Every structure is written in C-alpha cells, then in structure tokens.
Amino acid sequence: MSQSPRSPSIPDEATLNVALLGPDEQRRKVVAGAIAKRPGLKVHEFSSFPPRLEDLPQMLAQTYEAVIIDVDSEPDYAAALAESLCASGRTYVMAYSASADMKRAVHFMRLGVREFFTLPLDPNEVSAALVRASTRRPAPTPQGEKKNGRLFVFLGSKGGCGVTTLASNFAVALAQESDRSTLLMDLGQPLGDVAINLGLTAQYSIATALENPNRVDGNLLSTLVAKHSSGLSVLPAPTELYDVQATKEAVDKLLKVTRDIYDFVVVDAGSRIDLIDSDLFEESAVVYLVTQVGISEMRTANRMIIKYFARRDESLQIVINRDKTSGALFDEAQIAKALTRHANWKIPDDYAAARRTRETATPMVMVDSPISQTIREMAKTAAGVLTEKNGKRSFFSFLR
Ligand SMILES: Nc1ncnc2c1ncn2[C@@H]1O[C@H](COP(=O)(O)OP(=O)(O)OP(=O)(O)O)[C@@H](O)[C@H]1O
Ligand SMILES: [Mg+2]
Numbered sequence: 001m002s003q004s005p006r007s008p009s010i011p012d013e014a015t016l017n018v019a020l021l022g023p024d025e026q027r028r029k030v031v032a033g034a035i036a037k038r039p040g041l042k043v044h045e046f047s048s049f050p051p052r053l054e055d056l057p058q059m060l061a062q063t064y065e066a067v068i069i070d071v072d073s074e075p076d077y078a079a080a081l082a083e084s085l086c087a088s089g090r091t092y093v094m095a096y097s098a099s100a101d102m103k104r105a106v107h108f109m110r111l112g113v114r115e116f117f118t119l120p121l122d123p124n125e126v127s128a129a130l131v132r133a134s135t136r137r138p139a140p141t142p143q144g145e146k147k148n149g150r151l152f153v154f155l156g157s158k159g160g161c162g163v164t165t166l167a168s169n170f171a172v173a174l175a176q177e178s179d180r181s182t183l184l185m186d187l188g189q190p191l192g193d194v195a196i197n198l199g200l201t202a203q204y205s206i207a208t209a210l211e212n213p214n215r216v217d218g219n220l221l222s223t224l225v226a227k228h229s230s231g232l233s234v235l236p237a238p239t240e241l242y243d244v245q246a247t248k249e250a251v252d253k254l255l256k257v258t259r260d261i262y263d264f265v266v267v268d269a270g271s272r273i274d275l276i277d278s279d280l281f282e283e284s285a286v287v288y289l290v291t292q293v294g295i296s297e298m299r300t301a302n303r304m305i306i307k308y309f310a311r312r313d314e315s316l317q318i319v320i321n322r323d324k325t326s327g328a329l330f331d332e333a334q335i336a337k338a339l340t341r342h343a344n345w346k347i348p349d350d351y352a353a354a355r356r357t358r359e360t361a362t363p364m365v366m367v368d369s370p371i372s373q374t375i376r377e378m379a380k381t382a383a384g385v386l387t388e389k390n391g392k393r394s395f396f397s398f399l400r
Contacts, residue, residue: 016134019060021046021081022070022096027119031068031096034121038130049077057084061223066092066133071108072099079111086112087203090222092133096121146260149181152382153267153280157291157301162321164188165354166290166347166375167268168197169365173372173379175232176365180263180383183225185235185254187246187280188270192237195226199361202226205238206254213250216257230363233262248278255279264383276308286382288317291339293329298338305340317378318342322349347374 018035020043022028032045044064050056060067067085071078078095085093094115095108105116115129152174154167164186171184186192186206195202204224209216225233235258256279258265269280281287287309291301301318309316318339323346336342348370357364365372365379 015040015042016066016130017064018043018066018068018133019046019064020044020068021049022068023048023073024070027070027072027096027098030119030121031070031117034123034126035068035130037123038127040134041130049074049081053077053080053084057081057087060085061090064091066094066130068094068096069113071095071097071104075104079108082108082113083111084203090219092136094129094133147181147263149183149259149262149265150382151255151259151265151267151280151282151285152288153269153285154288154290155269155273156271157289157297157304159271161290161292161297162347163270163290164193164197164268165357165364166288166319166321167266168194169363169372169375170288170379170382171234171264171266172198172228172230172232172363173365173376174264174266174383175228175230177376177380178264178383179231181233181261182231182264182266183233183235183258183262185258185265185267186237187251187272187275188237188268189246189272190237190241191239192268192270194234194268195236195239196361197357198228198232198234198363200226200228200234200236202234202236202239206235207238207244209235209254210246210250211244213247213253216253218257218261221257221261230366246272246275248275251275251278251280273304273308281308283315286315286317287312288319288345290319290321292322293320293324293335295329298330298335302338302340310340317344319345319347319378321347323347324349345374345378347371 018041020028020032022031025047028045028047032043035041035043069078069082082093082095085091093113094117095113096117096119097104098119100118108116114132117126152170154163156163168184171182175182184194186194188194206224208224209220225235228234255265267280269275289301289304289309291297318341320343350369350371353364353367353369353371356362356367365375
C-alpha cells in the first residue's frame, strides 16, 4: 500500500504568531483559510493597513514571528512595510498577490521577502513555507542559561576626550578578537555618535528602551539593535534630540537584559557621571576613565578618581588619549600624581587616523596603525586572549 508523503509539521512546543495584513477581504480570507488548517499557528488578521507606517514594523516584529502581506491593495505601502520588517531581521516576511507578475515577485524578494504566493494558493507550498518560518525563528534563551555578560564602561573626564572613538573601536576589536557576542550601547546623550563613527544607519535607537523600561526584553532589544560588519551589535543613540532622560532604573533594566544575552556589553557613557549610582558602575564593571593631558581634564580626572573610584584597583583602567611623544604639558611623574596612579593605556595622538575615520566611516581598528595596535591590545586583554601584559598579570584576571 502506498503512503502519501507526510507534509512537514511545525514543532509542537511552540506557537507561531502570524500577522496577516490584507485590506482586500476576499483575498485575505482565502489566505487565512489556507493557513488556518495548519497546527501550531495563531493568526491575527488585519483588515486594513494602519495609517502610520513609522512604528508599525517595530510593533509587528515585537509580537509576530511571521507576517504575511497583501501586495496588491497598496503596492508602495506593502513594499515599504516589507522592507523595514525585513531590515529588522526579526520577522519571517511573506507576501501574496492575485497576479502571477514575476517582476513584482522579484521586487519583493529583493526587499528581503522570504516567500511569495500567488492565488490560487498551492497548499503544499504554503505548508512548506510555514515550516520554514517556524524553524528559522530565533530560539528563546533557555531558562537558567543567562550569560551574565561582562561590562566595560567608557567614561570621559570631560566632553571631547575621545570616549566615543575609544569605546567604538574597542568594541569592534573585542567582537573580532574574542569571537563572542558583543554589544555596544550608546548612552552618550543627547546625541550620541557611535553609529556615525561606525558608518551605521540605524532605524531605531536606545530611546525606545529608555522610555519604556518595563517593556525591555530580548524581543524588543532585537528590534532595536543594528549589526556592524565586524559582527558587533550596536544599540545606537537617537539621531534626533529627545527629552527622555536615561534614569538609573531604565539603565539598570537595560543592563540586566543585555547582560543576560551578550557575552560582552561595552557602554559609551560619555561624561554621564550622574549615573554613578546605576549598575553601570557596579563592582564587577570595568571602568575605562578616558582623559587627555590638559589642565582641566587632569584636574577633573583627579577629582573623579578620588571621589568615585579610589577603592577600585584593576577594575579602573585609566586611558590617556591623544598622547604626544613630545611637547606634552606634564611629565610622567606629574601625570601619575594627578591621576593618583600610572595610566594603564596611552593612545597616541593620530590626526590622520581620526580624519580617515570621519571621511570613510571605517573604524580605526580596521586599519593597522599605532592607535589600532593599542586598542586591539586593550580588547585582547579584556577578552582574556592576552593574559599577561608587560610581565604582570592581566587586570582581567580578577574577573575570572
Ligand atoms: N587618538 C586620537 N587622535 C586624534 N584624534 C582623536 C583621537 N581620539 C579622538 N580623536 C578625535 O577627537 C574628536 C572627539 O572624539 P570623540 O567624539 O570620540 O570624543 P567624545 O569624548 O566622545 O566627545 P563627546 O563628549 O562630544 O561625546 C573626534 O573628532 C575624534 O576623531
Ligand atoms: Mg561621544
């Protein structure tokens, strides 16, 4: 007796939440009827396209693992929606049309749409597509497998010291040298420029998370994070001025969620010493205090170290940026006296490298130079790849 081939099935343990957006009721009902027969699906039908497209992709991506869009009703709207949903990388996007227009199908596939159905629907094609949608879903982090990622916070003794430059390049080098999941978070308010430094254009920003701390979880985070070609994940600052302050509560929540997910979390804290009571500066965090050799910068660094960081040993790393080999304002002994200890790292002053970054949006660490060598050494030490530095035990040893 011959057996009909069994259609592949969606794993039982998870429900696939599907949004079906179809202003044309007749076509929508055809699609809804075809997918409703599949087990393990929860389908929500939308009978119109919401008027505001701005927040829609983010809202859909937070709630639905798969979205199916009617491309005939309002082709331009459907294309814009599909494009931003696909860009978030979070949702499995499918589309359907009553016409077998190859050009249109190719256009949508180029935007990132994974499946394109034409009516009348082929039930086997739909089944296989739903199985693919189900199996490519990001697996939820299993309970008890939280990472408790290590935290590296870059703080400036004054604005303009080079915090964003160093945090961004350190994070890129850390992601590459360690091959571990690494997130760079931009708290350099009001207009942080981490994304600009890395040549990233991001659609969403950290502002959403800071405004809604109660809603911050892995799902929301995945819709806000942008990916750099180095493998680094980036939670960028907003590109517009906005009123929301990063409160201690919001920052703490964000750190908790991100450290559950990533092995390493690097923060550009700008000069936000007002967040000293937040978890940014908890004992296990490594604080990189970035300063320059100038009267005002050294004086502020001195006050900060004495007031906030005096009890820290290896977990305070003092970084002198734009270090000059000659013509410095102070000698080594004077600098050590002002900083109450010797600096851990000296980053050379390199105008050409800084200009190249501005012009090409290529991080400094991607091009070999004395700056990139020092930053890579910092990152390797932090990642535990270098366990010895100058014959001494690495500062990182205390984290193990
Ligand atoms: N080592 C360096 N050599 C030369 N130029 C540098 C170096 N580090 C940073 N710069 C330049 O100094 C300027 C300020 O750097 P950056 O934006 O990183 O500072 P910041 O501390 O983040 O400033 P803000 O307080 O505005 O956030 C930038 O133009 C940057 O390219
Ligand atoms: Mg900055």
